[in-house]
Amino acid sequence: MRLRLANPIATAVWSTTTRRAYATSSSRVSLAYDLHEPAKPSSDAPAAIVFMHGLFGSKKNNRSISKALARDLGRPVYAVDLRNHGDSPHHHRHDYTAMADDVAGFIDEHKLHNTTLIGHSMGAKTAMTLALQSPDLIDNIVSVDNAPIDAALLSxxxxxxxxxxxxxxxxxxxxxxxxxxxxxxxxxxxxxxxxxxxxxxxxxxxxxxxxxxxxxxxxxxDNLGDFPFKDPGEVRFAKPTLFVRGTQSKYIPDEALPIIGQFFPRFELADIDAGHWVTSEKPEEFRQAVVEFLKPKL
Known part of the structure; x- marks a missing residue:
């Protein structure tokens, strides 16, 4: 695993709380979640992390890594079920704009501040979408093995x-x-x-x-391979961003790095010798990359 600035200009005890969700009257749905709280918070009101799974996943897939990040960073980690997954409500609309709006509602509902978004695959594009459409809600994001481009899903x-x-x-x-x-x-x-x-x-x-x-x-x-924003000249997220790439995966090709740099001018890249399922294939390397990125800089 290596962590680099890709665009220079640009054993503790924790507690876990589970919450199911309900459908709202609008197209936004309230998301089910597990809350992993640190035994030693980094401050009186530590900044929250919202962790989003990929297609066919759920909050339980990220349980171990969420506990580890809560422990290592002293920050609460909310592992959520995105709409139509896990214990969250079903809705006929399933696209990145809608999923990002759900997460925006989650941040507002729980009064989170200085929020970090971590998302794998489908969750990564959801994180990128929310960062671009509502940058004031987000402090930084970690995009795991996905890029802000239109790319067909695996067959x-x-x-x-x-x-x-x-x-x-x-x-x-x-x-x-x-x-x-x-x-x-x-x-x-x-x-x-x-x-x-x-x-x-x-x-x-x-x-x-x-x-x-x-x-x-x-x-x-057919639409989950697409990205809702097409023109980085119109919108960008000028805060720190980490892209974690599985070097055996095709989802972040080298050809995508320039467009990543235009949408996310302060991005860093961490390459991990893994396929698309980075968090489960190489959990320790992934943990190290995220902690290095999110730990306070001296």
Whole structure:
């Protein structure tokens, strides 16, 4: 892992609180979250971190790293479920502008200040979108393996939706049955386990269902590779930004660095020898990069 300024001009105990969410009357939804509080806060009112997962993920995917960051930085970490994921409400609209507005509402609802946004993949583009449209809400962001460009999603995401729909149609009662079906769509056991983490058994039912709304997310796939801002001459985020890149991933190609520098002129780049799932593949290297970026500069 190496951390560099890419554009020079430009064992403690913590507590965790879980909150479910409710739908609001507007298109904004209230987000479910886990709050990881530090045992030794960095100040009387430490600045908050909001951590956002990727597509088909949830707040529980970021539990370990959120606890570690709360411990190391002395800051509360809110790991949220983005709309249509985890325990957050479902909504027919699923795009980055809407997800960013949800997070803006979360910051306002919880009266957070000097906020850091950390987002992986879909969560990264949500963080970038909110930073560009409401820079006064945000102190800095960490974008994990995604860039502010239009880029097609991996074709595997469409296959995942097909496999998950087939699981629901089969009326499975055990995760092993679901895994046997999903093998036709994904060879990797860790990826299958990640996707099957969305399975649950609704109250009063015998079969398992997915928490995520497969129809809504399936319809959104074509647009989730896009980025809502096209012209860095019109909008930019002039505060510190860290881009964490998995060097075995395709989501932040070298060709994207100039446009990153135009949208985020104070960005730094941390390269980690990993694929797209940086936080789970190399959690220690990721923790080190984020702590180095966020720790107070002398």
């Amino acid at each position: 595997s995401f469409g296959k995942y939706v097909q496999g998950m729909k087939r699981i629901e149609e089969a009326g499975v009662t055990k995760q092993a049955e679901a895994d046997a079906i999903l093998k036709d769509y994904e060879e990797s056991l860790p990826v299958r386990q990640f996707l099957l983490g969305n399975l649950h058994r609704p109250a009063g039912e015998k079969t398992q269902k997915f928490k995520v709304p497969l129809r809504i997310l399936g319809a959104a796939l």
